[in-house]
Amino acid sequence: MLNTSYTGRFAPTPSGPLHFGSIVAALASYLDARHHGGRWLLRIEDIDTPRVRRGADRKIIDTLEILGLEWDGDIVYQSERIDHYQRALALLRDKDLLYRCYCPRRLTKGKPYPGTCRAREEIPGKPYALRVKTSQQPVSFADAIQGRLAGRLIELTGDFILRRSDGLIAYNLAVVVDDAAQGVTHIVRGADLLDTTFNQVYLQSVLNLPAPGYAHHPLVLDERGKKVSKQDGATDVLAGASPETVLLQSLGFLGQNPDQELKGAGKRDILAWAVDHWTIEGVRR
């Protein structure tokens, strides 16, 4: 029976083929949703246009199909939802929580933004980013894998960008608007996004959106200890391995100890076993 109080999702950026790390993220979110009898949605996060590769969305969709990971409903493309992000910006503007920032990116990268432009006069004709005002209040959330986490945005990122000076909507805004619009209740994804969760939980509170539950699984690292990434040209795993092998390896990575009996089983049987036996406690931090 469908559990209407659980909606999960996989939300890849189409910057390249799914590598082992992103397959782990897809599988973890799929299994958590299906184990709870919930829905699992697919959203293509294609608003960061410089990172988008033509045809990568199709490749990602094909890979999910080959692995047997079936999603519910229509695939949502963020590039078709810009109006919704603009509306959220207007809402924040009405609450006096937005301001124009003229600081060049290279000056502000990698450290909390000190709020330089908060009190600055508008400079007509000069391109600007839009930042949201953050507060001293700590932001906290419970993560089903990492435990309870708390932090102050002022120390983490400072006022952060919601719309870049080239007009592109920032990931943090789009993701929060879409998760709420799609009724997402549970977010399972890689720990590379753990830091951004503070920004997202804050945006949910100022936009009066419901806060989903979170679980961040550990990252798949390459032999040099670096995160594998679609953008770095990580290879398409299915080019060199069967879907069954990829599923079993991903389950092993997620601490699910696939049964010896699954050796030689088809992908449907592997997935059925994995949905049944899924335990988030099995995933190491």
Ligand code: GLU
């Ligand atoms: N689009 C992001 C990525 O591919 C994931 C977003 C999310 O799961 O919140 O890294």
